Amino acid sequence: MSNINLNSFLRFLLVGGGATGLQYLIMWALVAGVGMSAVPASNAGFLISAAFNYWANARFTFQGGGGGHQQNIPRFLVTLCAGLLINSGVLHGLLLLNVPIWLAQLCATGVVFIWNYTVNAVWTFRKRQ
Incomplete structure:
Protein backbone atom coordinates (compact mmCIF):
# COMPACT_ATOMS: atom_id res chain seq x y z
CA MET A 1 0.00 0.00 0.00
CA SER A 2 1.48 3.32 -1.10
CA ASN A 3 2.00 6.41 1.06
CA ILE A 4 1.42 8.80 -1.85
CA ASN A 5 -1.11 11.41 -0.74
CA LEU A 6 -1.30 15.15 -0.18
CA ASN A 7 -0.54 14.89 3.55
CA GLN A 23 22.88 20.33 2.60
CA TYR A 24 23.19 23.81 1.06
CA LEU A 25 24.72 25.25 4.23
CA ILE A 26 27.35 22.52 4.30
CA MET A 27 27.97 22.90 0.57
CA TRP A 28 28.37 26.66 0.90
CA ALA A 29 30.77 26.28 3.84
CA LEU A 30 32.91 23.80 1.91
CA VAL A 31 32.91 25.76 -1.36
CA ALA A 32 33.32 29.26 0.09
CA GLY A 33 35.23 28.33 3.24
CA VAL A 34 37.76 25.77 2.11
CA GLY A 35 37.61 26.02 -1.68
CA MET A 36 36.23 22.52 -2.30
CA SER A 37 34.75 22.00 -5.75
CA ALA A 38 30.96 21.98 -6.09
CA VAL A 39 30.16 18.30 -6.69
CA PRO A 40 32.12 16.85 -3.72
CA ALA A 41 30.86 19.68 -1.49
CA SER A 42 27.28 18.97 -2.53
CA ASN A 43 27.79 15.25 -1.96
CA ALA A 44 29.16 15.87 1.54
CA GLY A 45 26.17 18.02 2.42
CA PHE A 46 23.81 15.45 0.91
CA LEU A 47 25.27 12.61 2.98
CA ILE A 48 25.46 14.55 6.24
CA SER A 49 21.84 15.69 5.92
CA ALA A 50 20.74 12.08 5.25
CA ALA A 51 20.57 11.13 8.95
CA PHE A 52 18.14 13.96 9.66
CA ASN A 53 16.22 13.08 6.52
CA TYR A 54 15.74 9.44 7.54
CA TRP A 55 14.71 10.23 11.09
CA ALA A 56 12.23 12.96 10.10
CA ASN A 57 10.68 10.94 7.29
CA ALA A 58 10.31 7.83 9.44
CA ARG A 59 8.74 9.71 12.37
CA PHE A 60 6.92 12.62 10.74
CA THR A 61 6.32 12.16 7.02
CA PHE A 62 5.43 8.49 6.82
CA GLN A 63 4.83 8.01 10.57
CA GLY A 64 6.57 4.72 11.04
CA GLY A 65 5.25 3.15 7.86
CA GLY A 66 7.00 0.09 6.58
CA GLY A 67 8.59 -2.79 8.38
CA GLY A 68 10.49 -0.94 11.09
CA HIS A 69 14.07 0.28 11.09
CA GLN A 70 15.56 -3.14 10.22
CA GLN A 71 13.69 -3.10 6.93
CA ASN A 72 13.45 0.65 6.31
CA ILE A 73 17.09 1.66 6.83
CA PRO A 74 18.54 -0.62 4.10
CA ARG A 75 15.82 0.54 1.70
CA PHE A 76 16.48 4.16 2.64
CA LEU A 77 20.21 3.67 1.99
CA VAL A 78 19.53 2.24 -1.48
CA THR A 79 17.22 5.17 -2.24
CA LEU A 80 19.78 7.60 -0.78
CA CYS A 81 22.64 6.22 -2.90
CA ALA A 82 20.57 6.43 -6.06
CA GLY A 83 19.57 9.99 -5.12
CA LEU A 84 23.21 10.88 -4.54
CA LEU A 85 24.12 9.57 -8.00
CA ILE A 86 21.25 11.53 -9.54
CA ASN A 87 22.31 14.70 -7.67
CA SER A 88 25.94 14.29 -8.76
CA GLY A 89 25.05 13.53 -12.37
CA VAL A 90 22.61 16.40 -12.82
CA LEU A 91 24.90 18.86 -11.03
CA HIS A 92 27.98 17.78 -12.97
CA GLY A 93 26.13 17.86 -16.30
CA LEU A 94 24.72 21.31 -15.72
CA LEU A 95 28.09 22.66 -14.57
CA LEU A 96 29.61 21.33 -17.81
CA LEU A 97 26.97 23.41 -19.63
CA ASN A 98 28.18 26.46 -17.66
CA VAL A 99 24.99 26.76 -15.62
CA PRO A 100 25.76 28.81 -12.49
CA ILE A 101 26.56 26.59 -9.51
CA TRP A 102 23.54 27.44 -7.34
CA LEU A 103 21.05 27.24 -10.22
CA ALA A 104 22.54 23.87 -11.17
CA GLN A 105 22.21 22.68 -7.57
CA LEU A 106 18.58 23.85 -7.41
CA CYS A 107 17.80 21.87 -10.58
CA ALA A 108 19.53 18.79 -9.19
CA THR A 109 17.58 19.16 -5.95
CA GLY A 110 14.30 19.27 -7.85
CA VAL A 111 15.06 16.06 -9.71
CA VAL A 112 16.20 14.30 -6.53
CA PHE A 113 13.13 15.53 -4.65
CA ILE A 114 10.80 13.83 -7.14
CA TRP A 115 12.88 10.63 -7.02
CA ASN A 116 13.08 10.55 -3.22
CA TYR A 117 9.41 11.24 -2.56
CA THR A 118 8.21 8.66 -5.05
CA VAL A 119 10.56 5.86 -4.02
CA ASN A 120 10.26 6.52 -0.28
CA ALA A 121 6.45 6.59 -0.48
CA VAL A 122 6.02 3.46 -2.60
CA TRP A 123 8.94 1.36 -1.37
CA THR A 124 11.09 2.54 1.57
CA PHE A 125 8.28 3.44 3.97
CA ARG A 126 5.45 1.58 2.21
CA LYS A 127 2.70 0.60 4.59
CA ARG A 128 2.56 -3.15 5.00
CA GLN A 129 -0.72 -4.98 5.22
Whole structure:
Protein backbone atom coordinates (compact mmCIF):
# COMPACT_ATOMS: atom_id res chain seq x y z
CA MET A 1 0.00 0.00 0.00
CA SER A 2 1.48 3.32 -1.10
CA ASN A 3 2.00 6.41 1.06
CA ILE A 4 1.42 8.80 -1.85
CA ASN A 5 -1.11 11.41 -0.74
CA LEU A 6 -1.30 15.15 -0.18
CA ASN A 7 -0.54 14.89 3.55
CA SER A 8 2.66 12.87 3.08
CA PHE A 9 3.69 15.07 0.15
CA LEU A 10 3.39 18.26 2.23
CA ARG A 11 5.23 16.68 5.15
CA PHE A 12 7.94 15.41 2.79
CA LEU A 13 8.25 18.92 1.36
CA LEU A 14 8.76 20.33 4.87
CA VAL A 15 11.29 17.66 5.89
CA GLY A 16 13.03 17.93 2.52
CA GLY A 17 13.27 21.69 2.93
CA GLY A 18 15.08 21.25 6.24
CA ALA A 19 17.42 18.60 4.85
CA THR A 20 18.08 20.69 1.73
CA GLY A 21 18.82 23.76 3.84
CA LEU A 22 21.35 21.72 5.81
CA GLN A 23 22.88 20.33 2.60
CA TYR A 24 23.19 23.81 1.06
CA LEU A 25 24.72 25.25 4.23
CA ILE A 26 27.35 22.52 4.30
CA MET A 27 27.97 22.90 0.57
CA TRP A 28 28.37 26.66 0.90
CA ALA A 29 30.77 26.28 3.84
CA LEU A 30 32.91 23.80 1.91
CA VAL A 31 32.91 25.76 -1.36
CA ALA A 32 33.32 29.26 0.09
CA GLY A 33 35.23 28.33 3.24
CA VAL A 34 37.76 25.77 2.11
CA GLY A 35 37.61 26.02 -1.68
CA MET A 36 36.23 22.52 -2.30
CA SER A 37 34.75 22.00 -5.75
CA ALA A 38 30.96 21.98 -6.09
CA VAL A 39 30.16 18.30 -6.69
CA PRO A 40 32.12 16.85 -3.72
CA ALA A 41 30.86 19.68 -1.49
CA SER A 42 27.28 18.97 -2.53
CA ASN A 43 27.79 15.25 -1.96
CA ALA A 44 29.16 15.87 1.54
CA GLY A 45 26.17 18.02 2.42
CA PHE A 46 23.81 15.45 0.91
CA LEU A 47 25.27 12.61 2.98
CA ILE A 48 25.46 14.55 6.24
CA SER A 49 21.84 15.69 5.92
CA ALA A 50 20.74 12.08 5.25
CA ALA A 51 20.57 11.13 8.95
CA PHE A 52 18.14 13.96 9.66
CA ASN A 53 16.22 13.08 6.52
CA TYR A 54 15.74 9.44 7.54
CA TRP A 55 14.71 10.23 11.09
CA ALA A 56 12.23 12.96 10.10
CA ASN A 57 10.68 10.94 7.29
CA ALA A 58 10.31 7.83 9.44
CA ARG A 59 8.74 9.71 12.37
CA PHE A 60 6.92 12.62 10.74
CA THR A 61 6.32 12.16 7.02
CA PHE A 62 5.43 8.49 6.82
CA GLN A 63 4.83 8.01 10.57
CA GLY A 64 6.57 4.72 11.04
CA GLY A 65 5.25 3.15 7.86
CA GLY A 66 7.00 0.09 6.58
CA GLY A 67 8.59 -2.79 8.38
CA GLY A 68 10.49 -0.94 11.09
CA HIS A 69 14.07 0.28 11.09
CA GLN A 70 15.56 -3.14 10.22
CA GLN A 71 13.69 -3.10 6.93
CA ASN A 72 13.45 0.65 6.31
CA ILE A 73 17.09 1.66 6.83
CA PRO A 74 18.54 -0.62 4.10
CA ARG A 75 15.82 0.54 1.70
CA PHE A 76 16.48 4.16 2.64
CA LEU A 77 20.21 3.67 1.99
CA VAL A 78 19.53 2.24 -1.48
CA THR A 79 17.22 5.17 -2.24
CA LEU A 80 19.78 7.60 -0.78
CA CYS A 81 22.64 6.22 -2.90
CA ALA A 82 20.57 6.43 -6.06
CA GLY A 83 19.57 9.99 -5.12
CA LEU A 84 23.21 10.88 -4.54
CA LEU A 85 24.12 9.57 -8.00
CA ILE A 86 21.25 11.53 -9.54
CA ASN A 87 22.31 14.70 -7.67
CA SER A 88 25.94 14.29 -8.76
CA GLY A 89 25.05 13.53 -12.37
CA VAL A 90 22.61 16.40 -12.82
CA LEU A 91 24.90 18.86 -11.03
CA HIS A 92 27.98 17.78 -12.97
CA GLY A 93 26.13 17.86 -16.30
CA LEU A 94 24.72 21.31 -15.72
CA LEU A 95 28.09 22.66 -14.57
CA LEU A 96 29.61 21.33 -17.81
CA LEU A 97 26.97 23.41 -19.63
CA ASN A 98 28.18 26.46 -17.66
CA VAL A 99 24.99 26.76 -15.62
CA PRO A 100 25.76 28.81 -12.49
CA ILE A 101 26.56 26.59 -9.51
CA TRP A 102 23.54 27.44 -7.34
CA LEU A 103 21.05 27.24 -10.22
CA ALA A 104 22.54 23.87 -11.17
CA GLN A 105 22.21 22.68 -7.57
CA LEU A 106 18.58 23.85 -7.41
CA CYS A 107 17.80 21.87 -10.58
CA ALA A 108 19.53 18.79 -9.19
CA THR A 109 17.58 19.16 -5.95
CA GLY A 110 14.30 19.27 -7.85
CA VAL A 111 15.06 16.06 -9.71
CA VAL A 112 16.20 14.30 -6.53
CA PHE A 113 13.13 15.53 -4.65
CA ILE A 114 10.80 13.83 -7.14
CA TRP A 115 12.88 10.63 -7.02
CA ASN A 116 13.08 10.55 -3.22
CA TYR A 117 9.41 11.24 -2.56
CA THR A 118 8.21 8.66 -5.05
CA VAL A 119 10.56 5.86 -4.02
CA ASN A 120 10.26 6.52 -0.28
CA ALA A 121 6.45 6.59 -0.48
CA VAL A 122 6.02 3.46 -2.60
CA TRP A 123 8.94 1.36 -1.37
CA THR A 124 11.09 2.54 1.57
CA PHE A 125 8.28 3.44 3.97
CA ARG A 126 5.45 1.58 2.21
CA LYS A 127 2.70 0.60 4.59
CA ARG A 128 2.56 -3.15 5.00
CA GLN A 129 -0.72 -4.98 5.22
